[in-house]
Amino acid sequence: MYRIPMNMLAGLLAIGLVSGCSGNSGSTEIAAPHDSSAAQATFRQIADGVIVDVGGAAKQVRLEVVGDRIIHVTAIPGGGFDLPASLMAVKSGGGKQFAVSSDAGHVRLKTAAITADVATATGAVQFLDKDGKVILAEQPNGRTFTPAKVDDKAFYAVRQQFASPDDEAFYGLGQHQKGTMNYKGKDVELAQHNMDIGIPFVVSSRNYGLLWDNNSITRFGDPRPYQMLDKQLKVFDADGKPGGLTANYYVDGKLKLSRVESAVNYEYIKDLKHWPDQLKDDKGITGGPGQTVEWKGAVASDVAGLHKFRLYVSGYFKLYVDDKLVLDDWRQSWNPWYRDFSVAMKPGEKHAIRIEWTPQSGYIALDHQDPLPAAEQNELSLSSELGHAVDYYFIGGNNLDEVIAGYRDITGKSVMLPSWAYGFWQSRDHYLTQDELLGVVKRYRELQLPLDNIVQDWRYWKDDAWGSHQFDKARFPDPKGMIDKVHAEHANLMISVWPKFYPTTANYKELDAKGHMYRRNVEAGAKDWVGPGYLSSFYDPYSVEGRQIYWRQIRENLGDLGVDAWWMDATEPDIESNLDIDERKLRMGPTAQGPGAAFFNSYPLMTTTGVYQGSRESYPDKRVFILTRSMFAGEQRNAAAGWSGDVVARWSNLRDQISAGINFSLSGIPNWTTDIGGYALETRYEKPDAKDLKEWREINLRWFQFGAFMPLFRSHGQGVNREIYNLAPVGSDVYNALAWYDKLRYRLMPYIYTLAADTYFRDGTIMRGLVMDFPNDVKVRNIDDEYMFGPAFLVAPVTEYKARSRDVYLPVGSSWYDFHTGRRYEGGNTIKADAPLERMPLFVRAGAIVPIGPAIQYTGEKPDAPITLVVYTGADSTFSLYEDQGTTYDYEHGAYSRIPLSYDEASGMLSIGKREGSYPGMPVTRRFNIRWISGPTPTASDFDAKVEQGVDYTGEAITVRRDKQA
Numbered sequence: 001m002y003r004i005p006m007n008m009l010a011g012l013l014a015i016g017l018v019s020g021c022s023g024n025s026g027s028t029e030i031a032a033p034h035d036s037s038a039a040q041a042t043f044r045q046i047a048d049g050v051i052v053d054v055g056g057a058a059k060q061v062r063l064e065v066v067g068d069r070i071i072h073v074t075a076i077p078g079g080g081f082d083l084p085a086s087l088m089a090v091k092s093g094g095g096k097q098f099a100v101s102s103d104a105g106h107v108r109l110k111t112a113a114i115t116a117d118v119a120t121a122t123g124a125v126q127f128l129d130k131d132g133k134v135i136l137a138e139q140p141n142g143r144t145f146t147p148a149k150v151d152d153k154a155f156y157a158v159r160q161q162f163a164s165p166d167d168e169a170f171y172g173l174g175q176h177q178k179g180t181m182n183y184k185g186k187d188v189e190l191a192q193h194n195m196d197i198g199i200p201f202v203v204s205s206r207n208y209g210l211l212w213d214n215n216s217i218t219r220f221g222d223p224r225p226y227q228m229l230d231k232q233l234k235v236f237d238a239d240g241k242p243g244g245l246t247a248n249y250y251v252d253g254k255l256k257l258s259r260v261e262s263a264v265n266y267e268y269i270k271d272l273k274h275w276p277d278q279l280k281d282d283k284g285i286t287g288g289p290g291q292t293v294e295w296k297g298a299v300a301s302d303v304a305g306l307h308k309f310r311l312y313v314s315g316y317f318k319l320y321v322d323d324k325l326v327l328d329d330w331r332q333s334w335n336p337w338y339r340d341f342s343v344a345m346k347p348g349e350k351h352a353i354r355i356e357w358t359p360q361s362g363y364i365a366l367d368h369q370d371p372l373p374a375a376e377q378n379e380l381s382l383s384s385e386l387g388h389a390v391d392y393y394f395i396g397g398n399n400l401d402e403v404i405a406g407y408r409d410i411t412g413k414s415v416m417l418p419s420w421a422y423g424f425w426q427s428r429d430h431y432l433t434q435d436e437l438l439g440v441v442k443r444y445r446e447l448q449l450p451l452d453n454i455v456q457d458w459r460y461w462k463d464d465a466w467g468s469h470q471f472d473k474a475r476f477p478d479p480k481g482m483i484d485k486v487h488a489e490h491a492n493l494m495i496s497v498w499p500k501f502y503p504t505t506a507n508y509k510e511l512d513a514k515g516h517m518y519r520r521n522v523e524a525g526a527k528d529w530v531g532p533g534y535l536s537s538f539y540d541p542y543s544v545e546g547r548q549i550y551w552r553q554i555r556e557n558l559g560d561l562g563v564d565a566w567w568m569d570a571t572e573p574d575i576e577s578n579l580d581i582d583e584r585k586l587r588m589g590p591t592a593q594g595p596g597a598a599f600f601n602s603y604p605l606m607t608t609t610g611v612y613q614g615s616r617e618s619y620p621d622k623r624v625f626i627l628t629r630s631m632f633a634g635e636q637r638n639a640a641a642g643w644s645g646d647v648v649a650r651w652s653n654l655r656d657q658i659s660a661g662i663n664f665s666l667s668g669i670p671n672w673t674t675d676i677g678g679y680a681l682e683t684r685y686e687k688p689d690a691k692d693l694k695e696w697r698e699i700n701l702r703w704f705q706f707g708a709f710m711p712l713f714r715s716h717g718q719g720v721n722r723e724i725y726n727l728a729p730v731g732s733d734v735y736n737a738l739a740w741y742d743k744l745r746y747r748l749m750p751y752i753y754t755l756a757a758d759t760y761f762r763d764g765t766i767m768r769g770l771v772m773d774f775p776n777d778v779k780v781r782n783i784d785d786e787y788m789f790g791p792a793f794l795v796a797p798v799t800e801y802k803a804r805s806r807d808v809y810l811p812v813g814s815s816w817y818d819f820h821t822g823r824r825y826e827g828g829n830t831i832k833a834d835a836p837l838e839r840m841p842l843f844v845r846a847g848a849i850v851p852i853g854p855a856i857q858y859t860g861e862k863p864d865a866p867i868t869l870v871v872y873t874g875a876d877s878t879f880s881l882y883e884d885q886g887t888t889y890d891y892e893h894g895a896y897s898r899i900p901l902s903y904d905e906a907s908g909m910l911s912i913g914k915r916e917g918s919y920p921g922m923p924v925t926r927r928f929n930i931r932w933i934s935g936p937t938p939t940a941s942d943f944d945a946k947v948e949q950g951v952d953y954t955g956e957a958i959t960v961r962r963d964k965q966a
Helices: 269-274 400-411 434-447 479-488 506-513 544-557 581-587 603-618 651-665 690-707 733-747 749-761 778-782
Strands: 043-046 049-053 060-067 070-076 099-103 106-110 114-119 125-129 134-150 153-162 170-175 188-190 197-204 208-212 218-220 234-236 245-251 254-261 291-300 305-313 315-321 324-331 337-345 351-358 364-369 380-387 390-396 424-426 453-456 492-497 565-568 626-628 640-643 713-715 787-789 793-795 805-810 815-818 824-826 829-834 842-845 849-852 867-872 877-883 896-904 909-912 916-918 926-933 949-953 958-961
Touching (some): 070 400, 114 390, 125 390, 134 380, 197 218, 197 400, 208 400, 291 364, 351 364, 434 453, 506 544, 544 603, 565 603, 603 626, 603 640, 690 733, 749 849, 749 877, 824 829, 849 896
Parallel strands (some): 424 453, 424 713, 492 565, 565 626
Antiparallel strands (some): 049 060, 060 070, 099 106, 106 114, 125 134, 134 153, 153 380, 188 218, 208 390, 234 291, 245 254, 305 337, 787 793, 793 842, 805 829, 815 842, 877 896, 909 958, 926 949
């Protein structure tokens, strides 16, 4: 380190700087809360930034320039910056265009767009735009390091707090089943789970993002784990006596046991030991048929404020607070999850609590958290259980698209999926035989229902051979022939592969011999749920050798048969469901890089890395496609898409998927889907009466309508076969509506595939939170049930049974067309939109140019067919139609074409620009038909209606003037 005299600073690093950005989109400015001590700064310039000696919890802060808008911040309590390599980041520095300066108590690093200012007295960093306005500021003394030791390895629990104005909104953080869009003031735990995806990337309505580089369990908001009721609250029974809630256990409505319980706690397998012995069946199973439980009493606190609660639950449940029904829902027994609620409490004031639970062999726990100190309740806080440093990337931008582009600059481009991935997928749990699978593909073709992907879920292997990756020849006698027949029908096969192995398989033995199996699950004698139950465990993907062996085993048994895509299930990893968190950490380790607890969230990134890299090497001319149940920062570079896990067929769960998908997309990973119809069902749907059958068909149709406008379009579930023709009789109203949306998806394929290409070439996002396109409309910040599908479509799914209309907010800054009728609305208004059963409210932004393709049965069927350009008049706009071969990586070498489209409202002129680029097999000429939508028309959504105009396009620029009568 060396000290630079103040009179020398002006001459240092005189570098020409270019135009920058403002990180503030009109919100309240943050006051800079920094110490202005006159102490002379001690710092050292490095190749891509600066290291500063500081006071406070950290001893040094390092700033590294990644790009003009990206600064990598690392703060350490001592010991130097020789830190483990990042798993999520492929680019952690390297920027050259910056200048360093210093004055009393501050060291500043300046790029063309932003300045990072370090207060040397506290180590707090603030980020300013090029005009000197604060975008984001760490709190003084807002950095915490708490020593921790795991497996005799030294770590720190780390936390960083930032100031945040009241009107700021936060998004991203992965995919969470909260039904919440804006996480301001909320608590979000990032801990991989069947239905919950933790990605430590948060974006702000102030047009910046933070990528938190930590692999352990991380918390946004309150850093404290939630606790059982009795840890912070006074708990009273039904008679008002302190000590716990009254718990009444019933069988077939008859009271069998009443006792006082200090907490509601059947949260994990280990907690089931508390279940009353007299209510266990002969196998020790809890919550069997006819059993119900009621807890009632009251809670009180000495702490005033808004108290947060979480009910972790499966089975049927109702929860009342002060006799008001707060929660009423159902989840499948083996997959409980959290439902949040809050209660405003005054010191000493009692609040009545009542829970009614039908367990169905499920789980339940009621957790609580005292309010944070007032100063912390509104701030931005990120904390992790284990780390070596506070390590994050600040990403500035003019808009959230630029912020997401910065995330991908750090973690890797979102590589393109094969074009067929954006068609319709048919899946179920699971196809039992080769003939059954082939029969589904054949039936889709017979009914002329478009289909691109048939999915083989688990148990295609022999029941005692999980992890063999081999078909059971009794049920799948000719796997290669089966796959060839799928291909002959112009469809593709995705197959389920798990990181799970039975010890009896050769694959387990090979991995174990090399030290690449987690053994604790086997040593614990934990048996799974298949047949009589088998011992099993998961492999360790944290070494190159382990990943290579895993991929080779898959390739030799499946890849070389011609399988087209990989469904990588249970990548959390879910080694045994319903283990407590501490035991989960032990069973997923030790990894090749350290304790499982230190790498809790990164397993999906590492296992998909092995399959992606192996696929690229083994099949270099074939695009990789991976569907994975869990994801982590950077996984978009592995051709990976996420889905929302084993959600249930409930209207509330359908609604929750909307905000889950939007926030997942705002986390920087563009490809996402859900199990259309919900994976798990109530028994009433498996053998339904007429009433339940009607509701079953309606929830599937409403979910299917939503699914047609997800990035990926996939039907899957258990209990009832999910093929379109099995959901409703051929020719019925519901069947016809399902078929209509399937066909609509394919007519929109030129538009959708362009959106897909833009995720790679332009770092675009397909499923877009309204805040992305309408940042100045404060009303959109909390809307959690609408989104944009690309630049043109506003999607408003219906999530209530029997609803035939719904409120839709149309954002300020545009006029909007009803897609179905052509009726025009002005933005800034909430309308009551019609939602007949067969149609979902769908609106198109004025000025949109939407390319519509031909009626096809699979994505590559008619590559040279005419395309209809539907222009929704009322505003100027542009679109860039993308085309390529569809399944190879030639696009990485420039083999693709773009056709620029623009519409000028004043002149009524549509310009079709000169084609840019080419690719093998590209249609040299193409017919473009033109339709103009400017008001109500009965053919607004009829793509086969007579077109007003048309041109033959040869690749040269051409213009078409709107017929004013059109």
